[in-house]
Amino acid sequence: MEDESYNPWSVVHLVFEHLADAGLHPVLGATGHPGEPAAELLRCLGIRPDPQGDQRLAEQTDAKLAELRDAFFGES
Template sequence: MENEESYNPWTVVHLVFEHLADAGLHPVLGATGHPGEPAAELLRCFGIRPDPQGDQRIAQQTAEQLAELRARMLGAP
């Protein structure tokens, strides 16, 4: 099995955007919502597997699911 490297999407996207800005371009990513998925797609185009570890949306979803489970199981608000 081949070793896969993964990167936090924001690290690579920041590098790409910095390079584009240095070239006089003004890139916009996620202008219509959370830029996480467009950033991840940019990485996939480069052949990089995004690592969701740094994605705050996943942490928020997990917290919401845990709160819902607590409310169902313990009757807590």
């Protein structure tokens, strides 16, 4: 069986809609970035989150590249 891909936020949204329809009011990431709690929800559902969609990784990569540019070229 081939791996299927899902937009992880679509899955999280679907779960939250279902909970809201049941009268519950879930909060995701109330203590910070919602990425890790959302990823944990997906893992609990048997879905492997794809880290490519994690904005934090992109921001970390950009910061590291800026640091390297500064080290090599003296740019800020």
